[in-house]
Amino acid sequence: MDNDALPNGIDERYYLLQVAREQFGCEPDKLDAEQLRQAGRIVARQRRIEDAVLRSGEASGVVIPAAQVEEARAQIASRYADGQALQQALASHGLDDGGLRAALARALKVEAVLERICAGLPEISDTDLSLYYFNHPEQFQRPESREARHILITINPDYPENTRQAARARLEAIAKRVRSKPERFADQALKHSECPTALQGGLLGYVTPGKLYPQLEASLFSLAAGELSPLLESPLGLHLLRCEAVAPAAKVTLEEALPRLRDRLQDRQRKAFQRQWLERLLQQPAPVEKAHG
Template sequence: MNNQPMTGGDGRYYLLKVAHEQFGRAPGELSSEQLQQASRIVGRQLRIEEAVLRSREASGVVIPPEQVEDAWMQIAGRYEDAEAMQQALADQGLDPVGLRAMLARELKVEAVLERVCASLPEISDTDVSLYYFSHIEQFVRPETRKARHILVTINEDFPENTRSAARTRIETIAQRLQERPERFAEQAMKHSECPTSLQGGLLGEVRAGTLYPELDECLFDLEPGETSDVLESPMGYHLLLCEQVTLATQVALEDVLPRLRDRLQIRQRKARQREWLERLLQQTASVENLAHV
């Protein structure tokens, strides 16, 4: 693989990739604003890639053909079949041979960035502990409420769901539950117009800020076993049942240690790569400026 300046094909490949990753569509389906945004991302990516491949650290890095084939298969998996992929490539002026060459180039960039991090020390238990106790507030499991609800929607197109009729229906259900609160799940299965009716209105373990504000505020004021008054949201009328309260708890260090170590290791690697890239791009810019003097 050589380090010649990139061709238009590289730009078309990255545009195809960015369009799918950022917007979930083909380049030809992007709006003019999305296309401009994608083009800016592509331009920066190409400049970075060129600088990386010309760096001293890129010397001797070789990508095995099987690694390129794995990357090819990952891309192929995004399409319904081989024909759809061929058409997408053709639409961008790409072909399988050219795409594999670009994948190899991209993999080489990733390998160089990995080489830059080779001398980094492993994150120790002490490092993890220091981070944990310095950011203890990040490791709190928030309070949750196990909740059920009953929904009667408002739709003026249907006589049984006009605002007045829906209000009458939900109040009738509320009256039944005042007498027999243990029937909440049964009433949800019979009368709720939410898909959760199949599970007796079960919303599961709910964190604050998950539901509509009108419902959220009420739910987190309820005591375990308590049913709300009739509430209204943009969906319609509701009744809420708080079945159980799980208070906020501090997550122990030993419970987060493996995942936190991985997170800190990734952050350390990204920081090293970012610093190296910034220096590399500054050096590249300085050389280009001297060339124009």
């Protein structure tokens, strides 16, 4: 079978499955009428773009190795308990393994063509990087952060030691110990915290705004280095926080920014070039198929 072709009907079902999950976070049969229409429009445009890419001269000679297809299939299969679960999931959407491989081969070829057309793009120069850095200072501000540890005691009325009253009493006793001997916080977290971070002495690392529950964040960012929070409650349970250190807001230096900035601007250049190439490609009339007879 031609790598660019898909069995009749398999392609639409595969693409609809992909769009439903990525755009709407559900299976195709869970889409309402309007979502199904939107998904249909997205699928149609995606197919139109891919058809144009695969008809282009740049697609000539692009071959996707079978091993690359198998690797992509293996990534999908890893989301399921076993091979049978994958087959059942495919069958529930009218798909099969052959159709999946064909769809993956097609998608990989489209990606390869889009990479090929970017092969001649120039590297972003150090001068361009410096100009971008100095012209966009607001993008290189590092927010204030706090290095924090915490101890979590969960609330679960099904267990006598984790009722709200018992959990609070347990955490208050821990808080009393660490207030008298702050250096024992990590040890107490290891012994008593019910969070996976207990294995690291309750260490949360450096926390920036927006990473914690609001009630925890407000308390943490009011603490000085070495201070403990009062007992706090979140949907996870009761917490005791310790601020280990304060890293004030600062500007990221050019040297620090360069590696990620180069990648970001290079990627932006590639996407802009691909978009322009696709726009020109879609403006070209589709070839007319000759009748056989």
